Amino acid sequence: MNRSIDKELDGPRACFIAAGLDVLGERWALLALREMSLGVHRFDQIARNTGASRDILTGRLRTLESRGVIERVQYSEHPPRYEYHLTTSGAEVAPILISLAAWSSAWMRDETPRASYQHSCGADLQPVVSCAVCGEEFAQGSLMLGPLVSAAGAEPASED
């Protein structure tokens, strides 16, 4: 089991973390998604609230749209004006934002006053991540490599 760690990779590790970062890891992408999660949908506001340059933001929004994370919704025809909304896929980025906010809140406190986050129950953000299958909380070192998978489905084990 977990032979994959010891085996020499012939190139960079192709995994779902790397694939996710391909889309969400570009600068400003997660902050733009944060804004939409908070109900901010218009270009100028997203640009202001994130601090992204307008040209770069345009590019990011196009990428996120092409990857199905957000969609452009036209709200004016003349002139053409659009709002940006999360798709289902985009809404499901929330756990990433939640984990990031919680980690940052726990470890990145400095003098700067910052907006914190809460669960809708009113409590400070204290997310617990557990396994949907066995119900156990993810503990130290409980993230492990699994088999290779692609759109076609799981691959059979390799012969090493």
Next chain:
Amino acid sequence: MNRSIDKELDGPRACFIAAGLDVLGERWALLALREMSLGVHRFDQIARNTGASRDILTGRLRTLESRGVIERVQYSEHPPRYEYHLTTSGAEVAPILISLAAWSSAWMRDETPRASYQHSCGADLQPVVSCAVCGEEFAQGSLMLGPLVSAAGAEPASED
């Protein structure tokens, strides 16, 4: 409540998500942490498995070290050789990697075969994020802005 969303910000939103991305959002940082989570601790291997250029990786590892996320452990004196290990703070990045891997696995499937991840119970990665206080699962739109906080503690409400 949640006046903060409607209020015009005078600058970019200073929040813990943005602060976290300051450290973890630079290119290659999360992939380097992924490697350490998987038990890979040496420079050459981290460079190979992430695909990062060696010079950039050097910079990232220094930043992560200076922010207390990883530590350099010397394992040879002549010549000086180091391993990189997660600190407690670094180990707690795991929920972010888990959420990212799960999102990516759900939404980023294409033809490319990729390494998947599992919980240590052997099940495919299906994390559930719930609130430690009320126990409820984080549902759509349940991430909300809270008060401003800094190292000194919570700020009193502003006068708007």
Next chain:
DNA sequence: ACAAGTAGGTTGGAAAATCCAACTTACTCC
């Protein structure tokens, strides 16, 4: 003993991404 390999970098120069301020278009509001 001597060459090759390993480990953890550093260096210089090219390429790509980002930043910034200004400009554009087509409205709406006063």
Next chain:
DNA sequence: GGAGTAAGTTGGATTTTCCAACCTACTTGT
């Protein structure tokens, strides 16, 4: 009729990143 708003686009400067080669000090093989 002028100012303001919204969603970009543009050109040029700046910053990051990439890449391959180099360096030092061992260790291993012959």
